[in-house]
Amino acid sequence: MDSPKRKSTQERKSEIVDAALNLSADAGPGQITTEALAKRVGVSHGAIFRHFPTKAAIWNAVFETIAKKMEQGWHRIKPSPSPCERLRFLVRAQLRLVVAIPALPSIIFSRELHKKNAGIQKGVLALMKRFHGVISSEIQAGIDSGELRADIDVPETANLVIAILQGTVLRWSVTQGKFDLVAEGDKMLTLALSGFQNHKMNK
Amino acid sequence: MDSPKRKSTQERKSEIVDAALNLSADAGPGQITTEALAKRVGVSHGAIFRHFPTKAAIWNAVFETIAKKMEQGWHRIKPSPSPCERLRFLVRAQLRLVVAIPALPSIIFSRELHKKNAGIQKGVLALMKRFHGVISSEIQAGIDSGELRADIDVPETANLVIAILQGTVLRWSVTQGKFDLVAEGDKMLTLALSGFQNHKMNK
DNA sequence: TCCATATGTAAGTATTTACTCACTTATATG
DNA sequence: CATATAAGTGAGTAAATACTTACATATGGA
Numbered sequence: 001m002d003s004p005k006r007k008s009t010q011e012r013k014s015e016i017v018d019a020a021l022n023l024s025a026d027a028g029p030g031q032i033t034t035e036a037l038a039k040r041v042g043v044s045h046g047a048i049f050r051h052f053p054t055k056a057a058i059w060n061a062v063f064e065t066i067a068k069k070m071e072q073g074w075h076r077i078k079p080s081p082s083p084c085e086r087l088r089f090l091v092r093a094q095l096r097l098v099v100a101i102p103a104l105p106s107i108i109f110s111r112e113l114h115k116k117n118a119g120i121q122k123g124v125l126a127l128m129k130r131f132h133g134v135i136s137s138e139i140q141a142g143i144d145s146g147e148l149r150a151d152i153d154v155p156e157t158a159n160l161v162i163a164i165l166q167g168t169v170l171r172w173s174v175t176q177g178k179f180d181l182v183a184e185g186d187k188m189l190t191l192a193l194s195g196f197q198n199h200k201m202n203k
Numbered sequence: 204m205d206s207p208k209r210k211s212t213q214e215r216k217s218e219i220v221d222a223a224l225n226l227s228a229d230a231g232p233g234q235i236t237t238e239a240l241a242k243r244v245g246v247s248h249g250a251i252f253r254h255f256p257t258k259a260a261i262w263n264a265v266f267e268t269i270a271k272k273m274e275q276g277w278h279r280i281k282p283s284p285s286p287c288e289r290l291r292f293l294v295r296a297q298l299r300l301v302v303a304i305p306a307l308p309s310i311i312f313s314r315e316l317h318k319k320n321a322g323i324q325k326g327v328l329a330l331m332k333r334f335h336g337v338i339s340s341e342i343q344a345g346i347d348s349g350e351l352r353a354d355i356d357v358p359e360t361a362n363l364v365i366a367i368l369q370g371t372v373l374r375w376s377v378t379q380g381k382f383d384l385v386a387e388g389d390k391m392l393t394l395a396l397s398g399f400q401n402h403k404m405n406k
Numbered sequence: 407t408c409c410a411t412a413t414g415t416a417a418g419t420a421t422t423t424a425c426t427c428a429c430t431t432a433t434a435t436g
Numbered sequence: 437c438a439t440a441t442a443a444g445t446g447a448g449t450a451a452a453t454a455c456t457t458a459c460a461t462a463t464g465g466a
Contacts, residue, residue, distance in 0.1 A: 006432055006443045028314025030233040034424060044445050049425060051443090084400070109373065111231025111309040124377060139399075149401045157399050159374065160391050166373050167366025170312065174327060188363050195398020196342075196360050197287075198352045209413045209462055236453060247415050252455060254413090 012051045013061065015041050020062045024103040029059065030112035056117050059107075063120045066104060067127050073097055074134050083142035088189060090135060091165055095185045098169055105173045132158050164188050215254045216264065218244050223265045227306040232262065233315035259320050262310075266323045269307060270330055276300055277337050286345035291392060293338060294368055298388045301372055308376045335361050367391050 007015075019040035023032050034055055038045045052058045073093040077086050098104050107113065114121035135158040142148035148157075168188050172181045210218075222243035226235050237258055241248045255261045276296040280289050301307050310316060317324035338361040345351035351360075371391050375384045 009443080012443085026314075027318045028233075030231075030315040031318060033422085035422095043443090045424095046426080046446070047444050053425095055424065106314045109312060109377075110314070111229075111376075112233040112313075112315060115230045115234060128374070128377065146401060149399050152394070152399045156390060157394060159371075159387075160367065160394050160399075163367050163370025163374065163391055164363065164395075165370065167368065167370030168362075170369050170373065171331070171362065171366065173314075174312075174331065184362075187359060188366055191355070191360060191363050192367075192395045193398055193400040194402075195396055195400075196352055196355045196363075197396040197398070198349060199397075212413080215413085237455080238453070246413090248454095249416075249456080250414055256455095258454065 009051050012041070012043075012047075016048060016051060016058060017061050017065055020058055021065075021101055021103045021107075024106055026102075028106045028112075029062075029103070029110050034058075059113060059117055060119055062107065063123055066101065066107060067123060069097060069101070070094070070127060071130070074131065082147055083138050083145055084147045084193070087135065087138045087142065087161065088186065090138065091161065091185055091189055092182055094131075094165060095169070095182045098172070099181050102173075102177065105169050109170075128162070132162060135161050160192065161189070164192055212254050215244070215246070215250075219251060219254060219261060220264050220268050223261055224268075224304055224306045224310075227309055229305075231309045231315075232265075232306070232313050237261075262316055262320055263322055265310065266326055269304065269310065270326060272300060272304070273297070273330060274333070277334065285350055286341050286348055287350045287396070290338065290341045290345065290364065291389065293341065294364065294388055294392055295385055297334075297368060298372070298385045301375070302380075302384050305376075305380065308372050312373075331365070335365060338364050363395065364392070367395055 016037055019037050020029070020032060023036060023040060034048050035045050037058070038048050041048075048058075052061070073096075074090060076093065077089055081089075108124055114124070132155070136154050139148060139152075139154050139157050139161075143150055143152070143154070165185060168185050169181065172179065172184070219240055222240050223232070223235060226239060226243060237251050238248050240261070241251050244251075251261075255264070276299075277293060279296065280292055284292075311327055317327070335358070339357050342351060342355075342357050342360050342364075346353055346355070346357070368388060371388050372384065375382065375387070
């Protein structure tokens with residue numbers, strides 16, 4: 001048989017995490033009950049607590065999963081292209097992940113979860129810090145290669161890139177995915193790279 | 204006496220709304236109970252339901268309050284300075300409002316609230332659309348005056364400005380207000396206006 | 407001053423929901 | 437095959453919480 005009646009705790013755990021990701025895609029994590037998870041997985045309510053001691057533990061596992069996928073995405077950069085291309089790649093990788101896991105923003109940004117689960121709050125901060133580091137080093141490389149302006153502040157520019165990324169994700173999230181997130185993020189980044197002020201005039 | 208034992212429903216309503224704003228500043232709106240609101244206002248639990256029929260009605264009122272304050276901020280622009288200055292003003296006004304009402308992002312972005320209360324979801328979309336319109340017209344004015352590049356796409360650029368704004372608010376929110384939001388937003392906008400790509404090189 | 411009314415209270419109720427427990431049975435292993 | 441173990445079940449519990457209701461009284465207007 002393809003689906004035995006009983007599965008290893010490892011398998012069930014990942015099924016439960018998947019269920020949490022799927023269910024929080026449209027409702028946000030705060031609304032999800034352990035009973036809803038059980039139904040989604042196809043087991044009884046009690047079975048959930050064979051695999052996770054508390055609901056909070058489930059959310060921790062969900063966060064771990066997401067964090068791992070994010071970092072994997074960052075580290076799949078090709079060494080070949082220019083720093084600017086690598087910046088684009090990083091942003092695109094992140095956006096593709098959001099499209100693949102639409103629950104991602106609602107979990108990362110959920111004040112509710114962060115309040116109940118201080119570990120997640122700290123984890124999100126640490127994740128963002130690491131992402132900031134990755135972006136920063138590409139920006140530094142861009143300056144060194146001459147692709148980016150030499151007079152910019154590197155960490156500040158990294159914050160700008162991240163703000164554009166997250167702001168665009170937020171709009172996509174609020175509009176319920178009404179546009180192509182990856183393409184839109186690319187446009188936003190291009191526009192910010194070149195700037196929209198008219199420099200020729202001020203001389 | 205300054206505080207009579209009973210107040211008009213109008214006064215109590217606004218006290219309840221204020222309590223909701225204050226309490227959701229750090230926890231997010233999903234966690235707030237009607238009992239917590241009652242305690243904060245200093246009345247019994249039952250008294251809350253004299254003034255609002257349901258909890259959802261409270262959140263509607265909270266959203267109305269926020270929306271009104273936002274729009275007031277946009278319409279207080281001085282006609283005098285340049286379009287670029289007016290853009291800055293709009294962004295700063297929005298950021299100042301967030302600093303004044305730290306619960307604002309958690310209410311505007313709360314998936315939980317939006318799910319339970321379709322009116323708020325729609326209201327947020329409409330608000331964002333109007334803000335996009337206001338920003339767009341300043342950008343158009345900037346193009347007309349020659350301050351901004353003539354070849355940019357206006358609505359797209361407005362989306363960029365909003366993404367920068369919201370992305371910065373998000374970071375401020377996650378870091379629990381560890382930096383000066385208004386100053387930081389200003390920096391981000393300046394950097395995006397001028398761009399960070401090196402143009403001199405590519406000729 | 408007196409009354410009608412709206413504001414307030416305290417003690418409920420019904421429902422939801424995280425978690426438990428006694429018991430069952432599939433399954434891997436010797 | 438026999439058995440220990442771990443996965444699963446279903447009924448139950450305690451706590452939280454939105455909302456109700458019967459009753460009390462402050463307050464403004466006649």
